[in-house]
Amino acid sequence: MAISAKQVKELRDMTGVGMMDAKKALVEVDGDMDKAVDYLREKGLAKAAKKADRIAAEGVTATYIDGETAAIIELNAETDFVSKNDKFKDLVSVIVKAIAEGKPASMEEALALEVNGESIDNMIKEATTVIGEKISLRRFQLLTKEASDVFGEYLHMGGRIGVLTLVKGTDDAAAAKDVAMHVAALNPRYVSREDVSEEDYKHEEKIQTELALNEGKPANIVEKMIKGRMNKYLAEISLTEQAFVKNPDQTVAEFLATKGGTISTFVRYEVGEGMEKRQDNFAEEVAAQMGK
Incomplete structure (x- = not known):
């Protein structure tokens, strides 16, 4: 082709x-x-x-903590310019708070939540009309904790990346936020190596095997190489084993242990991930508007 x-x-x-x-x-x-x-x-x-x-869809992520519940959302717009609009920012704040407090179980329930007698769905439609771009609530997630646990929240680049963490066994909010900052920066895929899916493991193992064979290594050496490389791979994608961004001499798990806590889960949203980028040709757009 x-x-x-x-x-x-x-x-x-x-x-x-x-x-x-x-x-x-x-x-x-x-x-x-x-x-x-x-x-x-x-x-x-x-x-x-x-x-x-x-990917490069536009919009922002946002977080909100309501007692023992925390919410994270992604609200999309068509351009980066609109995502910085005050009306858009106000809409984001209203929606994430409503979701944290309303605790919807589905997107349908989230859009049906009402704020001052108006549904989130209608608020989004009205904003779309006023602002002049399509606005959509792409996704959300809720985390719940026990009274003895703590949430961490962090927004990077004005909400381009948003992270929620849930740390058990401590009330140290600063430590939980530090881990959220780490997640934003290093983008782990799993909490620990025990959580890695078999599909992901097999996929990486195949790549590492092909790489070793292409290097011309003998079969008995390849097996040992694969074991070592897969161990390194698991450590790189697992939050607990990553070198802590604020102190590379200790892992994230070791850092939290000094605070008496352990990481239970995390959610990391990056605006637009998995979406196709809107491709605009400015010259063609201007020509079209001028009727040429």
């Missing part, structure tokens, strides 16, 4: 490889971006590339 320059650039941006390597990888896998990343990793040309690197 024909590979476009846009695809090559996207893969280069994700993996840092050269143009020819990116194009060759895409040709080999018929243009499948995820398979192209795996291909480059198996050849030892690229490290793991996050799918989030390919």
